[in-house]
Every structure is written in C-alpha cells, then in structure tokens.
Amino acid sequence: MLHASRLPELKSVLIASGLVLTLAMGVRHGFGFWLQPISQAHGWTRETYSLAMALQNLMWGAFGPFAGMAADRYGTARVIVVGAALYMAGLLWMALVDQPTGFVIGSGILIGGALACTAFGAVSGIIGRTAPEAKRSWAFGISSAAGSFGQFAMMPVEQQLISSVGWQHAFYLLAALVVAVMIPMAFWLREPKRIKAALHEQSIWEATREAFAYPSFLLLVAGYFVCGFQLVFIGVHMPAYLRDKGIADPQVAVIALALIGLFNIFGSYYAGKLGGFLPKRYLLSSIYFCRALCIAIFLAAPLSNGSVYLFAAAMGLLWLSTVPLTNGVVAGIFGVRHLSMLSGFVFFSHQVGSFFGVWLGGYLYTKQGNYNTVWMITIALGFFAALINLPINEKAIARTAPAMA
Amino acid sequence: MSGADMHARLKQWLWYAAIAAALATAFLAYLRPAFIFDLASRFILCS
Numbered sequence: 007m008l009h010a011s012r013l014p015e016l017k018s019v020l021i022a023s024g025l026v027l028t029l030a031m032g033v034r035h036g037f038g039f040w041l042q043p044i045s046q047a048h049g050w051t052r053e054t055y056s057l058a059m060a061l062q063n064l065m066w067g068a069f070g071p072f073a074g075m076a077a078d079r080y081g082t083a084r085v086i087v088v089g090a091a092l093y094m095a096g097l098l099w100m101a102l103v104d105q106p107t108g109f110v111i112g113s114g115i116l117i118g119g120a121l122a123c124t125a126f127g128a129v130s131g132i133i134g135r136t137a138p139e140a141k142r143s144w145a146f147g148i149s150s151a152a153g154s155f156g157q158f159a160m161m162p163v164e165q166q167l168i169s170s171v172g173w174q175h176a177f178y179l180l181a182a183l184v185v186a187v188m189i190p191m192a193f194w195l196r197e198p199k200r201i202k203a204a205l206h207e208q209s210i211w212e213a214t215r216e217a218f219a220y221p222s223f224l225l226l227v228a229g230y231f232v233c234g235f236q237l238v239f240i241g242v243h244m245p246a247y248l249r250d251k252g253i254a255d256p257q258v259a260v261i262a263l264a265l266i267g268l269f270n271i272f273g274s275y276y277a278g279k280l281g282g283f284l285p286k287r288y289l290l291s292s293i294y295f296c297r298a299l300c301i302a303i304f305l306a307a308p309l310s311n312g313s314v315y316l317f318a319a320a321m322g323l324l325w326l327s328t329v330p331l332t333n334g335v336v337a338g339i340f341g342v343r344h345l346s347m348l349s350g351f352v353f354f355s356h357q358v359g360s361f362f363g364v365w366l367g368g369y370l371y372t373k374q375g376n377y378n379t380v381w382m383i384t385i386a387l388g389f390f391a392a393l394i395n396l397p398i399n400e401k402a403i404a405r406t407a408p409a410m411a
Numbered sequence: 412m413s414g415a416d417m418h419a420r421l422k423q424w425l426w427y428a429a430i431a432a433a434l435a436t437a438f439l440a441y442l443r444p445a446f447i448f449d450l451a452s453r454f455i456l457c458s
Binding site: 039159162166256259264 | 433434437438440441442443445446447448449450451452
C-alpha cells in the first residue's frame with residue numbers, strides 16, 4: 007500500500023514534503039509557549055519543561071540516522087506515517103502526563119523520534135532521488151524554505167490556540183492536525199519497491215564506513231556542529247542579552263524574532279538555488295564567514311533597536327541556508343541511495359552543537375555574569391567553520407561498483 | 412507577447428502575490444499585543 011509503481015513527480019514530492027516539514031518544524035518551534043501553563047498546572051519548576059525540550063532535541067539528533075536508514079530502506083512514506091503517529095502520541099503525552107520524569111522521558115523520546123521521522127533528514131532522500139541532479143540543490147532549497155516557513159508561521163498560530171482553547175486542548179488540536187495532514191501527504195511520497203539492480207549494492211554499514219573514512223564528510227559534520235551551536239545560542243540567549251544591554255522593550259526582541267523567521271525563508275531558498283550553479287563548499291564557507299562577521303559587527307557597533315533589526319534580518323538570511331547546501335554536498339559525494347541516513351549523521355552533529363550552544367551560554371553567563379566569552383567563541387567557531395568548508399571535495403566519490411547517483 | 416506567455420506570467424505573479432500575502436499576514440501576527448506579551452513573559456521566565 008505504501009509502494010508506488012514508479013517514482014513520484016518532483017512537484018508532488020516538493021508539495022507533500024513541504025507540508026510535512028512545515029508542520030514538523032512549526033509545531034515544535036512553538037513549544038516554548040507551553041512552558042508557563044504546563045509548569046503552573048502541574049506545580050513544576052521551569053527546569054522540568056526545559057529538560058524535556060533539551061532531551062527532545064538530543065533524541066531528534068540521535069534517532070536521525072536510524073530514521074534515515076529506515077527511509078532509505080523501507081521508503082519515506084512509511085517513515086512519515088510512523089513519524090506522524092509518534093508526533094500525535096508525543097503531543098497527547100505532553101497534554102496528559104503530569105508526572106515529571108515520565109513527561110521528560112516520554113515526550114523526549116516520542117517527539118524526538120517524530121522529528122527524526124518527519125523533518126529534513128527523513129525527506130532529503132526522496133527529494134534527492136526524485137530531483138534531477140541539476141535541480142537537486144534548488145529542490146533542497148524549497149524544502150528548507152518550507153521548514154523555515156513552518157517555524158515562522160506556526161508560532162503565532164500556537165500562541166493563539168493556547169489563548170483560545172487552553173494549553174491542553176491546543177495539544178489535542180495539533181495532534182489531530184499533524185495526523186490529518188502528514189498521513190495523506192505520506193501517500194504522495196510513495197516510491198517503487200527497491201530492486202537490487204546492481205551486482206554489488208552498498209550496505210548500510212559499508213555506506214557508513216565509507217562516509218566516516220572520507221575527510222570531506224568529517225569536515226561537513228564539524229561545520230554543522232558550529233551551525234547548531236551558533237543558531238541555538240543566539241535563539242535562546244539573545245533576548246536575555248538585549249535586556250542586559252538595556253533594550254528592555256519586549257517588542258524589539260519579538261520583531262527581531264519575526265525578522266529572523268521571515269528572512270530565513272528567503273535565505274534557505276536562495277542558498278539552495280545558488281548551490282545549483284556555484285560550488286557549495288564556497289557558499290557554505292561564505293555563510294559561516296558572514297555569520298561570524300555579522301556577530302562581530304553587531305557586538306562592536308552601538309546597540310539600538312535598528313541595529314538589532316539589521317542583525318536579525320542578516321542572521322535570518324544565514325539561518326537555515328546551510329541545510330540545502332549540506333544535504334546537496336552529501337548527495338553529490340555519496341549519491342542518493344543512503345542520503346537520508348548520511349544526512350541524519352550530519353544532523354546529529356548539529357544537535358550536539360545546539361546542546362552545547364544553549365548549555366555553554368547559560369553556564370558561562372552564570373560564571374561570568376555576561377555573554378562576552380560565549381560571543382567570542384561563537385565568532386571564532388564561525389571563522390573555523392568557514393575555513394574547514396573550503397577544502398571539501400564535492401565530487402562524487404570514486405567506487406569500483408558505484409551506488410545509485 | 413503571446414496569450415500563453417501572458418497567462419504564464421500572470422499565474423507567476425499571482426503566486427508571488429499569494430506568497431507575499433501569507434508572509435505579511437504571519438509577520439503582522441507577531442505584532443499583536445497578546446503575542447508580544449506572551450512571548451515577553453517567556454523571555455523573562457527564561458533569562
């Protein structure tokens with residue numbers, strides 16, 4: 007039932023995966039709105055909910071390679087159906103469980119697993135297999151833009167839902183929405199049953215070993231760690247930084263957030279488009295370099311509402327623009343046979359970087375009473391990532407028996 | 412310019428207009444006082 011007789015059309019794949027990504031990324035992005043009502047309703051400290059969010063992010067990264075393996079082997083459609091079921095279960099779990107340990111572990115595993123099955127890594131394989139090589143980077147750009155749109159558009163929706171129907175019913179409605187949208191979309195993402203056409207088809211283990219022995223893959227992994235570190239540090243600690251520096255009007259932080267979300271959509275799309283005709287390693291290097299430069303200028307320049315908005319717009323353009331390029335490099339080097347799994351490995355490094363970004367920001371702030379050191383680390387990491395992306399060899403790996411390219 | 416070209420261009424511009432309207436609507440939703448208040452209370456809680 008979840009296999010098709012031929013490969014789906016690129017247009018159908020982009021629409022279906024775009025809708026899945028919009029919801030997968032969007033619903034999770036607004037989880038911060040539940041911190042206060044859930045903590046109040048159950049009498050928890052805010053650490054319980056924060057820990058659940060941190061565990062979700064780590065689990066998302068840890069399950070990524072396995073969800074990718076399943077998508078490459080059994081088809082994206084099946085993985086998305088499983089992901090939608092996990093998402094629904096995770097949202098219901100968050101609505102109903104009032105015991106802190108059970109809440110943290112259950113929501114961490116269920117939502118983390120759901121994101122691994124429905125976000126970028128899981129759908130990158132089918133996009134790579136469906137898009138012709140000349141259009142692949144553009145197609146990744148479209149899917150990244152859809153995920154970015156979800157993050158941008160779903161936050162006000164979720165806030166409105168909680169205000170209108172209450173936090174618990176908001177979870178029920180989102181669970182219904184996820185299932186109602188994702189499962190029909192999975193049927194648009196059906197692929198033909200895989201036939202072992204080649205005499206020697208690369209196994210999962212061979213593909214993993216090949217990737218981790220290839221220096222360019224390791225450079226990509228290291229670069230993505232920096233991406234996660236920078237984004238989550240800025241996303242989480244920026245409002246507190248602004249308040250410390252005397253920008254106390256919350257409207258400034260909210261408009262900055264909206265600008266990051268808005269410009270992120272354009273940045274993701276155009277990065278993918280540019281990756282179709284410019285070397286992706288140079289684009290990735292430029293993105294990391296520009297991030298470091300933007301942060302340095304922002305810190306050095308006098309702080310005002312205008313400088314915050316400019317910084318937010320510039321960072322928005324550079325926010326998820328690494329996603330289509332990184333997936334594009336992986337597809338270009340290793341082919342598309344194990345693309346979801348390999349993207350999952352790279353993404354795991356992103357999530358570890360995210361964890362360190364949020365943790366180190368808080369830790370150093372507590373120790374030093376300011377963000378100076380962690381800002382410097384963020385800039386240094388940006389220059390480091392810009393340098394290590396330069397020597398990446400984007401050419402397809404030479405094999406004696408090539409995998410499907 | 413032929414009728415088919417005009418039709419294709421019109422369709423493209425309609426798409427652009429729809430995307431711009433969706434983005435503007437989402438951006439305006441961020442500027443609602445209730446949204447700003449709600450988000451601000453989370454910033455205060457988290458900092």
